Every structure is written in structure tokens, then in C-alpha cells.
Amino acid sequence: MATLETISSIDTAARHPIRLVANRTGLTVDLIRAWEKRYHVVDPARSDTKRRLYSDYDIERLRLIRIAKQNGRRLVDVAPLTLEELRDVVSEDSRYDSITDNQAEVYRPSWTSPLEATDAQDDIDAMLFAVQTMDQHRFDQLLQEGLVKQSLPSYLETVIGPLLREIGESTRLGKLRIAHEHMATAHLRTFIGALRFRETYTGGEPKIVITTPTGQLHELGALMIAALVSVDGWLPVYLGPNTPADEIVACTNQSGARAVSLSLTYPADDPRIATELTRLRSQLDGKIPVFVGGAATAHHQELISRLGLESPPTLNGLRHSLNALRDRQFKEQTA
Amino acid sequence: MATLETISSIDTAARHPIRLVANRTGLTVDLIRAWEKRYHVVDPARSDTKRRLYSDYDIERLRLIRIAKQNGRRLVDVAPLTLEELRDVVSEDSRYDSITDNQAEVYRPSWTSPLEATDAQDDIDAMLFAVQTMDQHRFDQLLQEGLVKQSLPSYLETVIGPLLREIGESTRLGKLRIAHEHMATAHLRTFIGALRFRETYTGGEPKIVITTPTGQLHELGALMIAALVSVDGWLPVYLGPNTPADEIVACTNQSGARAVSLSLTYPADDPRIATELTRLRSQLDGKIPVFVGGAATAHHQELISRLGLESPPTLNGLRHSLNALRDRQFKEQTA
DNA sequence: TTTGTCTGGACAAAACTAGGACAAAATTGT
DNA sequence: ACAATTTTGTCCTAGTTTTGTCCAGACAAA
Numbered sequence: 076m077a078t079l080e081t082i083s084s085i086d087t088a089a090r091h092p093i094r095l096v097a098n099r100t101g102l103t104v105d106l107i108r109a110w111e112k113r114y115h116v117v118d119p120a121r122s123d124t125k126r127r128l129y130s131d132y133d134i135e136r137l138r139l140i141r142i143a144k145q146n147g148r149r150l151v152d153v154a155p156l157t158l159e160e161l162r163d164v165v166s167e168d169s170r171y172d173s174i175t176d177n178q179a180e181v182y183r184p185s186w187t188s189p190l191e192a193t194d195a196q197d198d199i200d201a202m203l204f205a206v207q208t209m210d211q212h213r214f215d216q217l218l219q220e221g222l223v224k225q226s227l228p229s230y231l232e233t234v235i236g237p238l239l240r241e242i243g244e245s246t247r248l249g250k251l252r253i254a255h256e257h258m259a260t261a262h263l264r265t266f267i268g269a270l271r272f273r274e275t276y277t278g279g280e281p282k283i284v285i286t287t288p289t290g291q292l293h294e295l296g297a298l299m300i301a302a303l304v305s306v307d308g309w310l311p312v313y314l315g316p317n318t319p320a321d322e323i324v325a326c327t328n329q330s331g332a333r334a335v336s337l338s339l340t341y342p343a344d345d346p347r348i349a350t351e352l353t354r355l356r357s358q359l360d361g362k363i364p365v366f367v368g369g370a371a372t373a374h375h376q377e378l379i380s381r382l383g384l385e386s387p388p389t390l391n392g393l394r395h396s397l398n399a400l401r402d403r404q405f406k407e408q409t410a
Numbered sequence: 411m412a413t414l415e416t417i418s419s420i421d422t423a424a425r426h427p428i429r430l431v432a433n434r435t436g437l438t439v440d441l442i443r444a445w446e447k448r449y450h451v452v453d454p455a456r457s458d459t460k461r462r463l464y465s466d467y468d469i470e471r472l473r474l475i476r477i478a479k480q481n482g483r484r485l486v487d488v489a490p491l492t493l494e495e496l497r498d499v500v501s502e503d504s505r506y507d508s509i510t511d512n513q514a515e516v517y518r519p520s521w522t523s524p525l526e527a528t529d530a531q532d533d534i535d536a537m538l539f540a541v542q543t544m545d546q547h548r549f550d551q552l553l554q555e556g557l558v559k560q561s562l563p564s565y566l567e568t569v570i571g572p573l574l575r576e577i578g579e580s581t582r583l584g585k586l587r588i589a590h591e592h593m594a595t596a597h598l599r600t601f602i603g604a605l606r607f608r609e610t611y612t613g614g615e616p617k618i619v620i621t622t623p624t625g626q627l628h629e630l631g632a633l634m635i636a637a638l639v640s641v642d643g644w645l646p647v648y649l650g651p652n653t654p655a656d657e658i659v660a661c662t663n664q665s666g667a668r669a670v671s672l673s674l675t676y677p678a679d680d681p682r683i684a685t686e687l688t689r690l691r692s693q694l695d696g697k698i699p700v701f702v703g704g705a706a707t708a709h710h711q712e713l714i715s716r717l718g719l720e721s722p723p724t725l726n727g728l729r730h731s732l733n734a735l736r737d738r739q740f741k742e743q744t745a
Numbered sequence: 746t747t748t749g750t751c752t753g754g755a756c757a758a759a760a761c762t763a764g765g766a767c768a769a770a771a772t773t774g775t
Numbered sequence: 776a777c778a779a780t781t782t783t784g785t786c787c788t789a790g791t792t793t794t795g796t797c798c799a800g801a802c803a804a805a
Contacts, residue, residue, distance in 0.1 A: 090487065091482075092482060092483065092484050092487070092760095092761090093760095093761075094482035094484075094760080094761090095481060095482030095483060095503065096482070097482065098481060098482045098503075099482075099503075103784085103785085104760090104761085105784080105785065105786075106783090106784065106785085108761095108762085108763090109783080109784070109785085110783095112763085112764085113782090113783085124761090124762095124791080124792060124793090125761085125762065125763095125791085125792090126484075126760095126761065126762085126792080126793095127761085127762085149771085149772090149782075149783090150782075150783070151781090151782070151783095208664075209647065209661065209664050209665045211645075211647060211648070212611060212613075212645070215607075252657060252660055252661075253653070253654065253657045254649060254653065254657035254658070254660050254661040254664075257621070257649040257650045257652075257653055257657070258647065258648070258649050258650070258661070260650055261603075261629075261648050261649060261650030262648070264599065264600075264603065264650070265599075265600065265603030265604060265607075268596075268599065268600030268603060268604075269600060269603075269604050272550075272600075276547060278547075286592070294596075310546075310547070312544065312546060312593065313546070313593070313596050313597070314589060314592040314593050314596060315592045315593070315595055315596030315599070317592075318588070318589065318592050319588065322587060322588045322589035322592070323589070325587055325589050326544065326587075326589040326593070329543075329544050329589075330544045427749090427750085428749095428750075429749080429750090438795080438796080439749095439750085440795075440796060440797075441794090441795060441796080443750095443751085443752090444794080444795070444796085445794095447752090447753085448793095448794085457803095459750095459751095459802080459803055459804085460750085460751065460752095460802090460803090461749095461750065461751080461803080461804095462750080462751085484793080484794095485793080485794070486793080
């Protein structure tokens with residue numbers, strides 16, 4: 076996959092005004108100047124009227140330094156580094172950073188900032204307010220911003236999930252109109268749907284079929300799963316909501332998927348859930364695991380264990396099961 | 411690149427008065443003249459009495475410069491650029507600053523042949539084949555590539571629209587499984603939903619509420635409208651499918667929208683269509699036009715004309731009606 | 746007549762620069 | 776654990792450049 080195109084073509088010509096640099100890097104104008112004054116982080120060219128003019132090279136440098144700072148590096152330490160060294164530092168840090176969900180405390184250098192305990196609830200409240208005021212633009216902005224603050228899996232778990240529940244709850248209580256809920260849902264459908272395209276695919280990923288069974292019309296849970304698993308190197312075959320068991324089987328076979336994941340939310344007591352799950356399990360190759368999740372899962376524990384389906388309690392649980400599955404299958408394949 | 415202009419249907423004929431240009435670009439009349447005076451940003455033709463007459467080309471230029479400024483460019487830097495250079499600069503900038511962090515590049519095949527005049531049907535066939543083989547990745551790739559070749563409106567009209575119809579048709583005839591249709595629909599939902607975020611919003615756009623009435627569960631048509639109108643400087647308030655008339659009214663009022671657009675596809679003979687449309691028209695401010703479109707529109711001609719709704723026969727018709735509406739309302743506003 | 750556009754110039758707000766001050770946060774020393 | 780020290784983000788002033796808005800008088804359009 077030729078993604079290096081843009082990176083390799085960094086233009087050393089100085090042409091960007093400071094305001095644009097601030098926009099692109101997320102730093103303030105003041106800060107950029109302060110860094111230059113104190114540590115000569117960058118040394119921009121000047122226009123004939125002394126305005127600073129930055130090159131792509133400078134911007135890349137500032138961007139990397141910002142990330143390094145976010146990872147806990149001190150400015151004094153990273154300021155003198157070359158671009159190459161900076162890249163190394165950042166990529167090394169982010170490698171550890173992505174495992175923070177697990178038990179990577181050990182690898183966390185002592186000087187690391189303690190993962191900014193910004194209350195996720197604040198973000199969610201702000202989003203709810205945007206929904207209530209029908210401020211779609213603001214809503215989108217908040218969603219995008221929130222995503223920058225943390226890794227995709229934890230974002231889904233701490234922000235998007237709770238947000239969905241609160242929107243549902245508020246609508247039921249009459250705090251939000253149906254129109255509000257519709258707007259929010261439609262927007263989230265687009266937003267979450269786009270999340271998985273942040274990942275790059277190599278073509279060798281194992282596939283997983285993701286959908287909801289007949290009768291289950293809410294697809295956002297399933298869509299979250301699709302975004303989630305693509306982070307861990309799975310290629311989701313996403314079918315949208317309301318797919319009959321036969322079709323799930325056919326799709327799994329045709330695409331050669333190694334797993335199936337279903338989301339159950341509403342209605343929780345739909346009798347079709349039982350029939351569809353039973354049918355699915357009986358027609359599907361026994362070697363292919365079926366994962367079940369969502370709010371309605373609790374109502375069907377007995378059925379799930381009887382059929383031998385897996386229902387990890389959290390998103391993280393699902394991740395671990397899938398990772399284990401992938402590694403195991405990889406071993407078998409190469410053995 | 412002479413072909414580019416014909417494809418994106420930019421008219422080089424000069425005929426727009428300065429007031430309309432100001433309206434469409436969001437700039438003030440004074441500012442447009444000042445830019446011309448100081449930097450020769452545009453060089454409009456003149457009437458025989460020295461009035462400035464702007465072409466679509468000029469408007470596009472001004473619009474882009476405005477966005478470039480918003481991105482932090484200085485007027486001095488962007489003023490001398492050609493339209494193509496401006497497009498490059500703007501798309502480069504807006505690609506970056508929306509992704510403040512994380513070097514996730516938009517996947518853009520670098521080998522895309524420039525403006526190949528491939529028959530649209532070939533593209534559609536290739537897409538259908540990708541769907542049939544469950545090759546989601548290829549499907550996405552084709553969708554993205556197709557978009558590069560032409561403007562968004564013509565892409566929707568010549569590719570996406572026909573593709574949707576063919577998918578529906580093929581499924582009914584049994585050429586595609588339900589699973590295939592599901593996969594394609596889910597993917598298109600994400601793809602089309604993301605289209606409107608290619609546009610940059612200035613904050614001054616008039617709003618338009620877009621949805622489908624109760625009973626109409628297919629939202630892709632409505633979603634296409636949302637993408638379409640954002641090209642022409644409208645801000646869509648998108649509510650997803652299946653919205654009751656009361657809620658549409660409430661949403662229109664709360665958001666201050668100037669128009670409503672509904673998509674009717676299936677089922678075409680649902681009696682709720684009549685009741686919902688009637689209810690909507692009676693509760694909604696008479697000054698707010700309601701546009702109706704989609705496959706099922708034909709079945710309700712009598713009702714539509716009786717209620718005084720508008721149903722432009724093509725997407726282009728809708729565009730023109732909306733453009734006219736916007737310009738007209740602006741006049742009234744300033745008067 | 747009334748409203749809108751034209752030209753040229755004036756003016757003021759906004760943005761940038763340089764240098765420095767200040768306080769919060771992080772780090773180090775005891 | 777506490778105090779001293781360093782680091783770092785933000786803000787201030789004053790002078791310059793850039794940019795947006797406004798004005799006046801003449802003319803054109805409705």
C-alpha cells in the first residue's frame with residue numbers, strides 16, 4: 076500500500092504563515108513563538124516584512140513535538156532532536172501508548188503524565204447539549220475532538236457507548252425530542268461508520284462478519300464493533316442491521332470469514348432472537364466462533380451458553396478474545 | 411485542464427452582479443472590491459456602464475480564497491494563484507487541520523488516471539462485481555476513485571443513483587443475495603454520509619431539513635440530497651429516515667431552517683405518505699418550501715400539487731430551485 | 746425618487762513582531 | 776513529604792503590517 080506518497084514529498088520551501096501552522100499543529104500562535112524564542116525548536120524563514128514563513132518540514136517538526144509532549148516528553152528533551160530522531164521517539168512512545176488499556180504500567184516511564192483524567196462525562200454532556208440545540212456542526216466537532224484525546228477503543232468504551240445510552244435514556248424521559256434523537260443517531264451512524272477507515276489494510280487481515288440478527292434494527296452497536304476490530308488488524312465484513320441467519324451463513328462462507336459478531340439491543344425479548352441464533356449456530360461451521368454483545372445479551376444468557384456462543388462482557392474482552400483467536404489461527408496456519 | 415471545467419459545469423460566462431456574488435461567497439460587497447483593488451484577486455468583466463459582472467469561475471475563486479483565509483493563508487499569498495492551484499492548496503489544508511493529530515492519511519490512490527472519460531456504466535458494473543464477490547475493500551476503492559473523476563453532483567446523478575437502482579433491481583431478480591445488498595447498503599450509507607464533510611462550512615449557510623417521512627425506511631436518497639446541497643452552500647440538518655411530521659416541523663422551527671426536503675422511495679403506496687405530507691404542510695410555516703423526491707414521488711403527483719409541494723424531476727432541478735430560493739431570500743432579507 | 750454600484754481614499758480593527766512578566770505545573774533536592 | 780528550582784503555557788506592551796469597513800460624490804438602474 077503506497078501511503079508514503081505525501082510523507083516523502085515534504086516541501087522545504089518556506090511559505091506557510093504562522094496562523095496556518097497553528098491550525099495544522101493544534102498549537103497556539105503564542106506557543107509556537109515561545110518555543111522558537113526559548114529552544115529554537117524551529118527557525119522559520121522571514122518575509123520581507125519580518126513575518127515568519129514556515130516550511131512543511133517545520134510543520135512536521137512541530138506536529139511531532141506536540142505529539143511527543145502529549146506522550147509525556149519534556150520540551151527541553153525533544154527540542155534539539157532532528158526530524159528523524161523525533162519520528163523514532165514518537166513512534167516508540169505510541170507503541171506503548173496503544174497498550175495502556177492492558178497491563179503496560181511497567182513500560183510507562185515515571186515522568187509520564189497520568190493519562191489526563193478529564194472527565195469523559197463533561198465531553199458527553201457537551202455533546203448532549205449540542206444535540207439538544209440541534210447544533211450538528213458543534214456535535215461533529217466535539218466528536219472529532221474527543222477522538223484525538225484517546226485511543227479509539229477507549230474512546231468507544233468511555234464516550235461513544237455512554238453517549239448512546241444517554242441519548243436513548245433522555246429520549247425516553249422526554250428530555251430530547253424524537254427529532255433530536257434522529258439527528259444524533261444519523262450523525263453518529265456516519266461518524267462511527269467512518270472510523271474504521273482510519274486504519275490501513277494490508278490485505279492479509281482475517282475477516283469477521285458483523286451484523287445484527289433479524290428483528291434487531293439498531294446498528295450502531297455493530298458498527299462500533301466494526302471500528303473496534305479494525306484497530307486490532309481484523310477486516311470487518313459489515314452487513315448493517317437486520318440480517319437473516321441464512322444470509323449471515325452465506326456471507327461468512329463466501330467471504331471466508333473466521334468469526335461472526337452480533338449485536339443485540341432492542342427489542343430484548345423478541346422471540347426471533349432465539350430462533351435466529353439457533354439457526355445460525357446450527358448452519359455455521361463449528362470452527363467459527365460467534366460473538367454476541369449489546370444491551371439485550373443479558374436476557375439470553377441461558378440460550379447463549381447452551382449454543383456455545385461467546386459473549387464477552389466488555390469491548391476489551393472482545394478484543395482479547397479476537398486477538399487470541401487470530402494468533403491461534405495464525406499458528407495453526409503456519410504449522 | 412479544459413475538460414475539468416466542462417465536467418464540473420463551471421460557466422465562464424460573466425453575468426452575476428456583485429451583490430449575488432457576495433451572497434454566494436459570504437463576503438461583503440466592499441471586501442470583494444477591496445480585494446480586487448489591492449491584489450487583483452479577480453478581474454470581473456464589466457457591463458457597458460462599468461458594472462462588475464462575475465462568472466461562475468470568479469465565484470468559485472472567491473469562495474476558495476475565503477476558505478484558504480479561514481485555514482490561515484494570507485491574502486497576499488493566495489491572491490495570485492490560479493483556480494487549480496487554489497483547489498490544491500485548500501484541499502491540502504483542510505485535509506490536515508481536520509485531523510489535528512494522528513497521521514491517518516486519506517487513502518487516495520496515486521495512480522488514478524487523470525480524468526479518464528470512462529463510461530459511467532463500466533464503473534457501476536465494476537462496483538456491482540465487487541459487491542457480488544463481497545470484496546468490500548475493492549468496492550470502497552471504486553467508490554473513491556469514481557469520485558475523483560467528476561464533480562460531486564454529477565457523480566451522484568450518474569453513478570451513485572444508478573448504482574442504487576441496479577442493486578435493488580438485482581436483488582429483486584435474485585442476482586444478488588440479501589447479504590450482498592446489505593453489505594452494499596451499509597457501505598454506501600457510510601460513504602455517502604461522509605461526502606458532505608468534504609465541504610467546508612463558513613457558518614452563514616442557510617439550513618435545510620432533510621429526512622424521510624414515517625414509514626419510509628430507506629435513507630440513502632435523503633442522504634444523497636444532504637451531500638448534494640452542501641456543495642451549493644446549504645447546511646443540511648439531516649434527521650435520518652422515518653421522521654414523523656410533527657418532529658420535522660419542530661426541527662425546522664428550532665433550527666431555523668429555510669426549507670425541507672423529503673425522499674420517498676418504498677413502499678410507494680403507503681397511505682401514511684398522504685397523511686404525513688398533509689400534516690407537515692399544514693403545520694409548517696407557509697413560507698418554507700417542501701421539496702419531495704425519490705422513486706415513489708410519481709405515485710403522489712396529485713397530492714403534491716394539491717398541497718403545493720415542489721418536486722423537481724432531477725437532482726439538478728433541485729439544485730436550481732434551492733439556489734434560486736437562497737438568492738431570493740437574501741434579497742428579501744437585505745431589503 | 747430611491748436604491749444600488751462605481752472610484753478613490755481614509756480609518757480602524759486584527760494580526761504579527763519583539764521583548765519581557767507571571768503563575769501554574771513539573772522536577773529536583775533535602 | 777516539603778521546599779526550591781526549572782520548565783512551560785499564557786499574557787502584556789508597544790510598534791508595524793495587513794486587512795476589513797466605511798465614506799463621499801458621481802452615476803446607473805428600478
